[in-house]
Amino acid sequence: MKNKFNSKNIAVSYVVMVACYLMSNNAVAQYCYPTLHSGTNVCTYINSVTTSGAMTNITTPVDTGFNGNIYNGISYFATPVISQYAGQSFTLTVQANGTCDIAYFNVWVDWNRNEVFDSTEQVVNNVSCANNVTSFTINIPANAVIGTTRMRIINFGGGTTIGSCSNLNGYYSECEDYALKVVLFSGVNELDIGNAFSIYPNPLTSSSTLQLNTQVKNAEVVIYDLLGKEMMRTKLTGDRMVIARGTLVSGIYFVKVVNEDRQWVEKMVVE
Ligand SMILES: [Ca+2]
Numbered sequence: 001m002k003n004k005f006n007s008k009n010i011a012v013s014y015v016v017m018v019a020c021y022l023m024s025n026n027a028v029a030q031y032c033y034p035t036l037h038s039g040t041n042v043c044t045y046i047n048s049v050t051t052s053g054a055m056t057n058i059t060t061p062v063d064t065g066f067n068g069n070i071y072n073g074i075s076y077f078a079t080p081v082i083s084q085y086a087g088q089s090f091t092l093t094v095q096a097n098g099t100c101d102i103a104y105f106n107v108w109v110d111w112n113r114n115e116v117f118d119s120t121e122q123v124v125n126n127v128s129c130a131n132n133v134t135s136f137t138i139n140i141p142a143n144a145v146i147g148t149t150r151m152r153i154i155n156f157g158g159g160t161t162i163g164s165c166s167n168l169n170g171y172y173s174e175c176e177d178y179a180l181k182v183v184l185f186s187g188v189n190e191l192d193i194g195n196a197f198s199i200y201p202n203p204l205t206s207s208s209t210l211q212l213n214t215q216v217k218n219a220e221v222v223i224y225d226l227l228g229k230e231m232m233r234t235k236l237t238g239d240r241m242v243i244a245r246g247t248l249v250s251g252i253y254f255v256k257v258v259n260e261d262r263q264w265v266e267k268m269v270v271e
């Protein structure tokens with residue numbers, strides 16, 4: 001038997017070790033942050049961030065008041081995680097608060113996960129909202145890098161064009177980062193596939209029944225085609241619903257049921 005630990009293998013091991021070191025080193029690279037006005041801020045801050053229409057959403061704001069778990073006025077909320085498929089969208093709803101009633105929102109998402117909010121990754125640009133509840137549609141690029149990335153929201157009362165790491169100390173502001181998980185649609189293994197629900201008849205001709213094994217309240221039912229395009233979305237309370245054929249052409253679809261933080265997928269054939 002030959003000795004496996006020859007010089008070539010040692011060299012390979014060394015290269016692997018260096019590569020791992022560089023990768024781990026890279027993994028601790030840090031997002032930069034803006035510089036904020038010092039001291040307390042009762043003038044204008046971000047008081048509520050929620051999402052809807054994603055696979056998992058922020059349903060209860062975690063950011064009430066003027067926060068700062070990294071620096072004063074700068075926070076990263078690692079949970080709850082917003083998750084949605086690449087190529088799909090979700091609704092981001094924000095509301096500022098404060099005595100000034102002046103708020104300008106800016107949002108970036110690090111779509112390529114290089115830990116930099118590139119200027120091309122700005123999805124909301126200096127929109128005046130005052131203290132009103134305001135919603136934005138966030139479209140996830142189909143080529144967004146899969147995995148958990150960050151969304152940055154800055155409310156800068158100064159109202160001038162800013163960058164994600166600008167010096168904002170000329171006026172009041174707040175910066176909040178959130179975790180956003182971009183999911184590959186074909187990554188059905190991310191989901192619980194099993195006998196949580198059944199569809200009958202399957203294949204569907206004119207309509208079928210979706211029967212859950214459990215009662216749900218306000219669960220989301222979404223039908224996707226093979227390319228991950230959303231074909232239908234509805235809410236389900238109870239344990240069954242009728243799926244009408246509607247405009248579905250013959251082919252294979254995925255039916256996804258999302259109930260709070262659990263989700264299940266079944267394949268459905270339309271004849
Ligand atoms: Ca806040």
Ligand SMILES: [Ca+2]
Nearest residue numbers: 110114116118
């Ligand atoms: Ca980036």
